[in-house]
Amino acid sequence: MDQKKVLIIEDEKSISDIIKFNLVKEGFAVETAYDGQDGYMKAISGSPDLILLDVMLPIMDGFSVCKKVRETSTVPILMVTAKEEEVDKVLGLELGADDYITKPFGMRELIARIKANIRRSEFMTDQADAPENVKEFGNLAIDMNRYEVRKNGEALELTLREFELLKYLAERENKVFSREQLLEEVWGYEYYGDIRTVDVTVRRLREKLEDDSSDPKYIMTKRGIGYYFRRP
Ligand code: CA
Numbered sequence: 001m002d003q004k005k006v007l008i009i010e011d012e013k014s015i016s017d018i019i020k021f022n023l024v025k026e027g028f029a030v031e032t033a034y035d036g037q038d039g040y041m042k043a044i045s046g047s048p049d050l051i052l053l054d055v056m057l058p059i060m061d062g063f064s065v066c067k068k069v070r071e072t073s074t075v076p077i078l079m080v081t082a083k084e085e086e087v088d089k090v091l092g093l094e095l096g097a098d099d100y101i102t103k104p105f106g107m108r109e110l111i112a113r114i115k116a117n118i119r120r121s122e123f124m125t126d127q128a129d130a131p132e133n134v135k136e137f138g139n140l141a142i143d144m145n146r147y148e149v150r151k152n153g154e155a156l157e158l159t160l161r162e163f164e165l166l167k168y169l170a171e172r173e174n175k176v177f178s179r180e181q182l183l184e185e186v187w188g189y190e191y192y193g194d195i196r197t198v199d200v201t202v203r204r205l206r207e208k209l210e211d212d213s214s215d216p217k218y219i220m221t222k223r224g225i226g227y228y229f230r231r232p
Contacts, residue, residue: 004118005029007048009039009065010080011057019052022107023114036060043069050118052110053097054080055090063095070096076117080105087194098160116188124160135170138232140209140218142170151209161187162205165198169219169229178226202227 006028010016013034020030031046033039036057043051043065051069055062066077079100081087090100098117101110130145141150147163149156158166168186169177177185179195187197206213217232 003027003029004049005031005046006114007031007033007039007042007046007051009033009036009043009051009057009062010054011035012054019107019110022111026111028114034058036062036065040065040068043075044072048075049121050076050078050114052078052080052114055086056082063089066095066097074121076121078113078117096159120160137170137173137218137229142167144171149209156208158205158208161201162208165201166205166209166219166229169227173229173231176222176225176228182227198227 004027006023008016008019008023008030010019010032011034016032016034020032023030031042031048033042037059039051039053039057040060042048053062053065057065060068062079066079069075069077076098077096079090079095079097080103081090081100082103087100087102090097098120099113101113124147127145127147132143133145134141134143136142139152141153143149144167147158147160147167149158149163149166165182165186168182179198182198183195202219203213206216206219209218210216218229220228220230222228
């Protein structure tokens with residue numbers, strides 16, 4: 001495997017140093033930035049394989065950096081949050097962050113998350129060349145291999161996580177899954193996840209898939225239990 005490059009955008013030098021030390025030990029190349037503006041410049045010019053992005057930063061905060069990077073790049077972004085309000089904001093906004101981790105975190109957890117996000121993005125790049133495998137559900141056509149979804153022939157813009165959740169449920173029609181099960185199966189977090197992530201992703205999927213997201217026809221809620229996919 002070729003060496004992967006991580007860009008750390010973190011203003012607290014002691015934290016940045018210890019993360020860098022551990023990533024280098026794991027075989028990563030590491031670049032660092034100590035404010036949002038420099039971080040943004042390095043994100044664009046340095047073509048990292050992943051960006052570890054702190055929320056509270058001088059000059060430009062992590063939310064703004066994330067949004068700006070997303071205008072031109074699909075690089076995986078792992079947001080670092082310190083407070084519950086920041087988590088709510090990461091989950092609630094359409095920032096385009098791939099994942100988040102809350103301070104204080106352990107190095108093993110951080111490295112596992114970095115590796116998982118890089119793997120996922122590489123997997124996505126490979127999928128573009130896969131043979132078609134389209135399944136139809138009412139007005140929806142889901143290409144299970146190429147990660148493409150069409151509704152009435154129109155392509156929908158889903159994020160990777162949104163697609164993975166849709167695919168997982170659609171391949172198991174009518175079977176109900178709890179949020180904990182979905183987090184484990186779709187996100188692959190046995191220990192670190194936050195079940196609100198599942199609710200937020202379902203809400204976004206419905207906004208994109210359904211004619212009326214308050215009266216869903218595809219992704220259904222089983223009250224008190226979880227979610228399932230239904231053929232309309
Ligand atoms: Ca900070």
